[in-house]
Amino acid sequence: MTQPIVEFRQVSKSFRVAGGELEVIRQFDLSIAPGEFVAILGQSGCGKSTLLRLLAGLDAEYRGEILIDGRVASGIGADRGIVFQEPRLFPWLTVERNVALGLVNEPLDESQRAQRVADYIRLVRLEGFEQALPHQLSGGMSQRVAIARGLVASPRILMLDEPFGALDAQTRQQMQAELLAIRERAQITTLLVTHDVEEAVFLADRVVVMAARPGRVKTIAPIELPRVRDRSSFEFHQLRQRLIGQLVTEIKPGHD
């Protein structure tokens, strides 16, 4: 295997709460190869979003090491783009200006900047909505703007924190297909955090199932089905059932 682009080494994280420490992640290990699509699957509260925040650099207090290209990741870098569960668009800025915010730190002149913004708006298929304000968009469209904002600075790693969790079932499936199409056009390592088993199986090359309290790796399952995956196929169903089984033993009472 080539050198991993992202490596978590024995990462542990605790929060200080009233009267002690709450351990949310314990000795988490994971290597991600360049161009790979990894999904982290777990029930809510298992620390999966925290992992993403650590990798993004939004939280710098943890034990262990997070490496990017073999070097210790420090701070918030242009090499990582993040999309949150809520689109988190600036309500007073147009679609265009929201996307352009992702380019603030890039050394580009005005025309290059405008060109790049237009390219990524086209990538997420929002041509014609450049001047719209966020409240005029549907949930799926807003999330596409957020994806464009996360991608516009050409990061090498895209982090998605339950990006489709707030969408209705149909829009979610549509957005998942679009995410794959976008990934095809913009080759990019992707780390997705989700609690939706079907989403993980449909999208990822590998699925990391996490155990909760404290969050740690339970299993890592490679998904070797060819894309675009057929949600109704037998193999898809089998994989999904197996992962659900993994999650369910986790949820069973008394099993900790």
Next chain:
Amino acid sequence: MSVRSTALSFQPSPSFSVVDALGRVAVGWIVPATMFVLWWLASRYEWMPQQILPEPALVWQAAVDLATQDLFVNLWISLRRLLWGLAGGIAAGVVLGALMGASRVIRQIIYPTFFALIQIPTLAWLPLFMIVFGIGEALKLAVIVKAVIVPVAIHTLAGIDDTQPKLREVAAALRLPWSVRLRTLVIPAGLPAFITGLRLALAQAWVSLLAVELLASSEGIGYLMVWGRQLFMLDIVFVCIIVIALVGWVMDRGIQTFDRVLIRWPRAATPELTWSRSKGYARLLPWLLPLTLLVMWQWASTRGIVDPNLLPAPTTVLAELRVGLLDGTLLNALSHSFARALAGLLLGGGIGVTLGLLLGMSRAMDRLLGPTLATLRQVAVFAWVPLITAWVGIGEPAKVTFVALAAFFPMFVAAHHGVVNRSAQLDEAARALRLSHGLKLRVLILPGAAAAIFAGLQLGLTYAWLGAIGSEYFMRSGPGIGGLMINAQQLARMDIVIGAMVLIGLSGALLRRLGEAIETRSTRWRTASLVP
């Protein structure tokens, strides 16, 4: 550009809606027209003396005369004062709010002192300002700046606090530089709250300016009213009232338009200001500023650096406060003012709530009376003073009338708002259950409107208290804390003025707490859990 279609609702045919709209407008004119006819008849057949109620034609003639002579000159003087005061007050308020919003430590040092000082209403600062600044232009400027700085600072602070943590995180993830963060996040996020503050500031500045012009001025629109009142030319007073209402209306409309043009995104509700308790030495920070000020004040007056008549030492003020409380003069004055505030609140608030409920429940009543009341509401409350003194005199009934007028509008607006904005679903449920009108009022409308009415009661209490003090400034008869202050001001007894200010601030804070307590007790269903 609208992406989502919103035009799904049924549109009535145009001819029908035009007739309907015309009818609606016409209904609103019934009350003013009737009043006008009554007014005309009353003066025509001399039901009341011409001096007390001048003929409409005479008022019109006065308006024409005034417009060509004194009116615009004086109005311009008032507006110029307003403008300068606004500029100074807004600048100072923004700086103060931004300072408190930018740093936790600064907030901990300044906010408690600021909060304590704003418990003393602008009106209660008036006698002090009159001693310090005299009765010239500086006085007007000081009063307006004081009136403006408070709402602007508070709302700027609230606006900065409003910057959503989730968007802050996005800004961090995108590594937005400081200047971009200010431009794209902090300022737009705080803008709605700031404009709300501006709107309040404008209204309060206008009201305060009128008060000071009525009390101590030789020019300006407020002075013009006093002059008309003294000559018993009530036609002039009438014209001034109309002009004052117009200015208030134009300013309010201006701010609303400004707001609509500037803020085109859906806004979040303005949050409550949060105040976190600090630990260790930081707990002492709030005491730093007031103690420093007090020590400096004491030092400056004992050393004779400031004229002790202008700024008596804190110990002198305390001694005067003690004497006044012990011999009963202060408590007696205070209780008289309280009694006035309460009587006025019961009268004005009672009528306000009743009318609010009535107009909220009946579309017909709303159309009949709504426009008239909305127009009268634009008249800054002090503008009624010359009319009240002319019609009711300067005794107890006049004061209570004024307080009632001050308390009427907040209570009316709150009750009306509470009824109109009740849950449409529960309304439908009540119809499906075929509840009688009385039952519906008891189980649906009143409890639904209670929260709004109590919020209005808090405002009403404040206004009644202010009104009581104001009425004593303008109608100097009988005991009262406001009258006591004005008399002390004329004797240049600064110690009494400051002592009374402290008392007024404390009583105002007490009244607000009382209002809050009543509100939480009466609307427990909003927060109570099922398990006792």
